[in-house]
Amino acid sequence: MDITALDQPELAGEIIDVIVKEGMVDREKATLDATIESLDLKSIDIVMILTAIEEKFDVYIPMDGPFHDAKNVADLINAITNHITKEKSKPDA
């Protein structure tokens, strides 16, 4: 089963920090149900966010994952949380 933001509130909080910083978004607007569009996050902003996530959590995020299909902040956080958790649970991680 996929792990969601609600299962790991601490990790979700850290991811929101990255979205706010790299996406240059107002923190109050970065709610879970805020759409990517309403935050004016363009594809290059998502690139910057994913790159910062890779740096911060020392994971590789493939470019053909579900990250680019995220419709809102919750989707994005879930996709990232799920990926980080899977990567970190690999035996060689």
Added chain:
Amino acid sequence: MRDARRIIVTGMGAVSAAGLGAPALWHAAREGRSCIGKAQFPRPYRGRIKIAAQVRDFDPAAHVTPAELPFCDPVTQYLFAAAEEALAQAGLAQAKPMGPRTATIIGTGIGGMHTLDNGLHLAIVEHGRPDPLTVPRLIPSACPTQLSIRYGTTGPCFAVASACSSATQAIGIALQLIRAGAVDRAIVGGTEDCVTNSAMLAWEALRVLTPDYCRPFSDGRNGMVLGAGAAVFILEEAECARVRGATPIVEIAGYGTSTDAKDPVRPDAQGAAACMRNTLADAGLDAEEIDYVNAHGTGTTANDMTESEALGLVFGKRRLPVSSTKPIHGHGLGAAGALELVVTIGAVCENVAPPTINWRGVDPKCPVDPVPNEARPMRIQAALSNSFAFGGINASLAVRRAEAA
């Protein structure tokens, strides 16, 4: 005014992942044969994207003299080979010096990327002594100036550096110079080789490279593949070419360009549509007269969606055959428009729309007829070739069958 001076192509040449020669490139495109493979680098490479359409087994000594070689990055070497082929076909191999009525205009996004990569590694990592010819070899303008020196072309000479629209703009501006009467002939085209260690890593960081297959306009597409190479064309004013008995291959009927003025990386459908409309107007062609479009079609989510929308704005609901041959020869960046003009000319000359390979299903956001997976024999009197670049620079060329000219 346009009717006064028509511009024809009398020769073309190419070096690409398909090998040496314009025919090799066209045949690979027509047959849907991908030339992408595992990328090779002179030093250890840590990138996660392992594939590219590199020029392989190129022998510089076969095309570049020992005196020229120290001044030639691989991009200039490819250009020499492509120019030799183009001038031979045009019947101008012995026409040296070509003089002040010939322009030399070459598009390249970066210029000597291999020289940069090697030079920086030598200087910063190895603390070595730089090659004294590093600068003259890497400057983008080395591409056209080396040609001018070899062929004695003393007319206008410059490089166009408009990223992925470079070659198309170089060819287009030459068309305008000939049409305006500033010159009678031009050696034009594009060249690029950014398949180097650092450039591949930089492209990977942008997250636009596919780890597996480039599948333009297709459901499930996930990015582009870098390609390398060069293509050169001899453009001539039709009457000058006729007088010397040259055979026209096709007419370059029109050129159009536009600028989005919006976003450094995100393409814009309105800007792309304006570019295609400008091209049609310049060529004096109606949208209905275009039979085939060789798309920019990078295989990225954003480009293909936006280009499809733009094509809809220009051509309406008509199911116009639109293919991208980038899964064959890769995305040649500054050379892309030249490599794809070779393919577009092939399509017009042989009445075959080359396929978009690796296509596996409809993406509702790309409502075009992508000529999926197999070439389509069809009547092609006129065709369009699109190039769209970072920064929002759009450029297109319209090609028309020579006998229809």
